[in-house]
Amino acid sequence: MNWESLLSLKRFGDTNKRIRLEQNNLRLGFEVDYDRIVFSNAFRSLQDKTQVIPFSKTDFVHTRLTHSLEVSVVGRSLGRIAGLAILEKHPYLEASLGYKANDFGAIVAAAALAHDIGNPPFGHSGEKAIGHFFTTGKGKAFQSEISPIEFQDLCDFEGNANGLKILTESIDGTPGSLRLSYGTLGAFVKYPKGSLPIKPSSHVADKKYGYFQSQSSFFNELSVELGLKKEDRFIRHPLAYLVEAADDICYTIIDFEDGINLGWISEDYALEYLINLVREQIDSKKYSQLKHKPQRVSYLRALAINSLIQDAVRVFIENEDSILYGNFSASLLDKSKYKAQMEDIIKLSVKNIYQSKEVVQKEVVGHHAISILLDQLTHAAVRTYKEEPNSHDKLILSLVPEGTPMAGKSLYETLLNTSCFVASLSDGRALRMAQDIGG
Numbered sequence: 001m002n003w004e005s006l007l008s009l010k011r012f013g014d015t016n017k018r019i020r021l022e023q024n025n026l027r028l029g030f031e032v033d034y035d036r037i038v039f040s041n042a043f044r045s046l047q048d049k050t051q052v053i054p055f056s057k058t059d060f061v062h063t064r065l066t067h068s069l070e071v072s073v074v075g076r077s078l079g080r081i082a083g084l085a086i087l088e089k090h091p092y093l094e095a096s097l098g099y100k101a102n103d104f105g106a107i108v109a110a111a112a113l114a115h116d117i118g119n120p121p122f123g124h125s126g127e128k129a130i131g132h133f134f135t136t137g138k139g140k141a142f143q144s145e146i147s148p149i150e151f152q153d154l155c156d157f158e159g160n161a162n163g164l165k166i167l168t169e170s171i172d173g174t175p176g177s178l179r180l181s182y183g184t185l186g187a188f189v190k191y192p193k194g195s196l197p198i199k200p201s202s203h204v205a206d207k208k209y210g211y212f213q214s215q216s217s218f219f220n221e222l223s224v225e226l227g228l229k230k231e232d233r234f235i236r237h238p239l240a241y242l243v244e245a246a247d248d249i250c251y252t253i254i255d256f257e258d259g260i261n262l263g264w265i266s267e268d269y270a271l272e273y274l275i276n277l278v279r280e281q282i283d284s285k286k287y288s289q290l291k292h293k294p295q296r297v298s299y300l301r302a303l304a305i306n307s308l309i310q311d312a313v314r315v316f317i318e319n320e321d322s323i324l325y326g327n328f329s330a331s332l333l334d335k336s337k338y339k340a341q342m343e344d345i346i347k348l349s350v351k352n353i354y355q356s357k358e359v360v361q362k363e364v365v366g367h368h369a370i371s372i373l374l375d376q377l378t379h380a381a382v383r384t385y386k387e388e389p390n391s392h393d394k395l396i397l398s399l400v401p402e403g404t405p406m407a408g409k410s411l412y413e414t415l416l417n418t419s420c421f422v423a424s425l426s427d428g429r430a431l432r433m434a435q436d437i438g439g
Helices: 029-038 041-048 062-087 103-112 124-135 136-147 149-157 157-167 181-188 213-226 237-259 269-276 285-289 293-319 321-324 338-352 355-383 391-397 412-422 427-438
Strands: none
Touching: 029 103, 029 412, 041 062, 041 427, 062 237, 062 293, 103 181, 103 237, 103 391, 124 136, 124 149, 124 412, 136 149, 136 321, 136 355, 149 213, 149 412, 157 237, 157 391, 157 412, 181 213, 181 237, 181 269, 213 412, 213 427, 237 269, 237 293, 237 321, 237 338, 269 285, 269 338, 285 293, 285 427, 355 391, 355 427
């Protein structure tokens, strides 16, 4: 891989090459990507989607929207700091091609902003609910009618793959969807593989999959443009490591902060864990003057995020050659000098937040709501695809917003469309819709 290809400004449908030196510095192509994501309907729906705690009525608890904004801010810093180092190491990128450190920041910020755009309602339990409908629920009846890899897309429904579909799929009137720069799309794809074959691997890029079969042709085109194809496999875009690091930093530290503010993690425990992470940076005099818990937590959180940003960039730059060859198999934070402290925080969060009774009870409600919606919508869309809808099917599908594809050109496309529509719903809308049509 080489940075000139990786920083491609190409967009879907372009016939001429976009040159960095010819860009308007007041509105760079990668910055346009950020704006398009912000103004998209899919991004807006994140304001009522679960980050960790479903249906929270507390204003300080994060949703997918606030989480995505914070990941984007951290991603911008990671990208700019790393970009400065890359330009120092490869001066031709700036001298001959015109790239700036801010370009790296803009790419990572935009990809980070969109990193959860395909996630279903109710957090990761929403993904599992869609998968269960096809593995053990009524959707299993369709297994014999589509290919194994198409069925695996549904059984192992993946928010990352759905995100790429949202960002790139052409529908009537909007060819190429948001038409983001290929450099940004490459950084968005953390898992450059399809749902099959399932090959257990220690490489972080193989942990999940990143595109549905309906996007395989475009993904191949994207990978060729960016130079991500190596022999018989695809390689992760280097800047995807920074997007991943931004997400890891935010969910580790800020989910922990939510748990503290909710009173699910005691302040004494929390401050001890955070201080262990920032002991080298803390200003003891300043810290001792902070009188209130929110002030102390905010101060330590800011120090923790900054420390992790600096260390993630260190790991990235030290391993740049290995990353460019596709041989760096760990996440940046797995190689961080703060790994032990991060693991301590995550263990406490798992016990006190992710597995708390309040979270589990609400995930159960969400799982049931998604099952009801899939049962009603899938069968209505399939009968419509087969040109045999009944009056009830027509009523059910009339609840779907105008312009939303449901019955597709194939059974696989129809099943994927219904799953992706359910995934697009906010927590509240999914619950209300399930109550309206399923009781």
